[in-house]
Amino acid sequence: MEKLDRRTTLKLMGMGATLLAAGPRVFAQQTPTADQLVKGKNPKLLVLSQRPVVLETPYEILASEPERTSKENLYVRNNVDLPGYTTVEGASLEGWKIEVGGLVDKPFTLEAKELLALPQSEVTMVLQCSGNGRSLYTPRTSGNPWQRGGVGNVTFRGVRLKTLLESKGVKLTEKALFITAHASRQGGATQFVRSVPIQALENALLALSMNGEPLPAVHGGPVRLVFPGFFGVNNVKWVEKIEFTEAENTTAEQMPRYRVPVIPNTHLPFLPQQPGARYPYNFTNSRPNWLVNVNSFIFAPLEGQTVEGPYVRVEGVAFNDGIVPLVSVEVSANGGRTWQRAELATQEKTFGWVRWRATLLLRSGEHEVMARAWDAAGRSQPLDGNLAWNERGYEYNGVMRVRFTVA
Numbered sequence: 001m002e003k004l005d006r007r008t009t010l011k012l013m014g015m016g017a018t019l020l021a022a023g024p025r026v027f028a029q030q031t032p033t034a035d036q037l038v039k040g041k042n043p044k045l046l047v048l049s050q051r052p053v054v055l056e057t058p059y060e061i062l063a064s065e066p067e068r069t070s071k072e073n074l075y076v077r078n079n080v081d082l083p084g085y086t087t088v089e090g091a092s093l094e095g096w097k098i099e100v101g102g103l104v105d106k107p108f109t110l111e112a113k114e115l116l117a118l119p120q121s122e123v124t125m126v127l128q129c130s131g132n133g134r135s136l137y138t139p140r141t142s143g144n145p146w147q148r149g150g151v152g153n154v155t156f157r158g159v160r161l162k163t164l165l166e167s168k169g170v171k172l173t174e175k176a177l178f179i180t181a182h183a184s185r186q187g188g189a190t191q192f193v194r195s196v197p198i199q200a201l202e203n204a205l206l207a208l209s210m211n212g213e214p215l216p217a218v219h220g221g222p223v224r225l226v227f228p229g230f231f232g233v234n235n236v237k238w239v240e241k242i243e244f245t246e247a248e249n250t251t252a253e254q255m256p257r258y259r260v261p262v263i264p265n266t267h268l269p270f271l272p273q274q275p276g277a278r279y280p281y282n283f284t285n286s287r288p289n290w291l292v293n294v295n296s297f298i299f300a301p302l303e304g305q306t307v308e309g310p311y312v313r314v315e316g317v318a319f320n321d322g323i324v325p326l327v328s329v330e331v332s333a334n335g336g337r338t339w340q341r342a343e344l345a346t347q348e349k350t351f352g353w354v355r356w357r358a359t360l361l362l363r364s365g366e367h368e369v370m371a372r373a374w375d376a377a378g379r380s381q382p383l384d385g386n387l388a389w390n391e392r393g394y395e396y397n398g399v400m401r402v403r404f405t406v407a
């Protein structure tokens with residue numbers, strides 16, 4: 001450290017005296033609540049980071065909206081804040097432009113408000129940070145310590161990217177293997193870029209609204225490129241440029257961040273890593289957090305509650321990447337020795353979460369109940385979520401357990 005000159009030293013001492021005189025109030029003021037960081041958010045959201053803004057939905061609040069997550073309660077994850085876009089109100093489309101280019105026959109620039117004149121589509125989908133559940137990994141990994149509240153189920157409406165390309169008569173060239181989306185850098189924001197495989201074009205949507213209202217500015221309004229079935233990170237907010245590319249982008253959000261280890265040339269979902277070990281991420285020994293893995297949550301009873309018995313209604317939600325339907329959710333009250341099938345709200349494939357419920361016969365006393373989902377591709381959740389430990393703590397989908405008391 002450099003030596004301080006006399007004047008600086010005196011100034012610093014003065015500041016210290018002011019802080020001391022102001023007392024603990026100064027320190028109390030230093031942690032803003034969620035609604036102070038993002039206008040219109042529920043003040044009860046947990047502030048994981050102020051800059052960039054990261055807000056987690058407390059579990060009881062998530063569970064209180066089993067159909068759809070409201071804009072007030074939906075988690076926020078910014079890697080890069082867009083100055084001024086810190087409200088749940090919509091943002092103006094006026095003057096917003098989107099460039100579409102790369103490996104297409106005719107690149108073009110679109111006035112975003114032109115989207116209003118094209119046919120609109122709607123999709124209800126799970127928006128989930130790939131770091132959701134991260135704090136359940138041991139040892140602790142790097143990244144925001146999400147519990148299970150980095151997720152929500154929302155309805156986006158807007159124009160399919162396919163529809164837009166067709167309306168402009170634009171065709172992809174054969175080498176277009178990835179869709180690479182760039183966020184606006186207005187106001188001096190640093191770049192945020194993500195690539196997804198070209199197959200994601202099938203359901204890609206330029207979203208203009210969420211839950212029937214203008215897309216909240218903090219959630220990417222006026223326009224966000226969403227990919228149903230893909231983890232949160234791929235759903236680029238404030239989209240400004242869409243490129244069709246031959247390779248994945250090489251910015252930090254694509255490599256080394258937002259990836260999990262894989263064994264090259266296998267179809268294993270992940271490479272079991274020795275918990276605590278480091279990994280030399282590159283494009284062949286790892287894959288991006290793309291498709292959402294099978295997961296389920298128990299919304300009732302909640303941890304620590306006392307409920308009436310002996311028949312106890314257990315309920316929650318389950319989801320996967322929407323490519324195949326979920327086939328069952330099973331519930332166990334004896335540590336996984338036996339499982340009972342829950343009833344699913346739908347047998348159809350969907351990008352949204354699916355509600356489930358079961359009635360268990362339980363005697364008075366303390367219980368621990370677990371739930372796990374299965375889909376039509378035979379995919380499920382590990383009893384020990386730590387099997388997928390990876391140093392950045394992504395894609396946790398270990399079976400959830402709740403402890404409660406039957407009166």
Ligand SMILES: Nc1nc2c(c(=O)[nH]1)N[C@H]1C(S)=C(S)[C@@H](COP(=O)(O)O)O[C@H]1N2
Pocket residue numbers: 074075076077078079080081127128129130183184192218219220231232233234235236237238
């Ligand atoms: N432009 C932009 N898009 C972004 C991000 C970002 O920082 N900037 N964060 C991503 C991540 S990591 C997640 S989990 C989701 C969170 O979406 P939400 O804030 O609307 O809940 O947005 C994704 N899209």
Ligand SMILES: [Mo]
Pocket residue numbers: 077128129130131232233
């Ligand atoms: Mo995320």
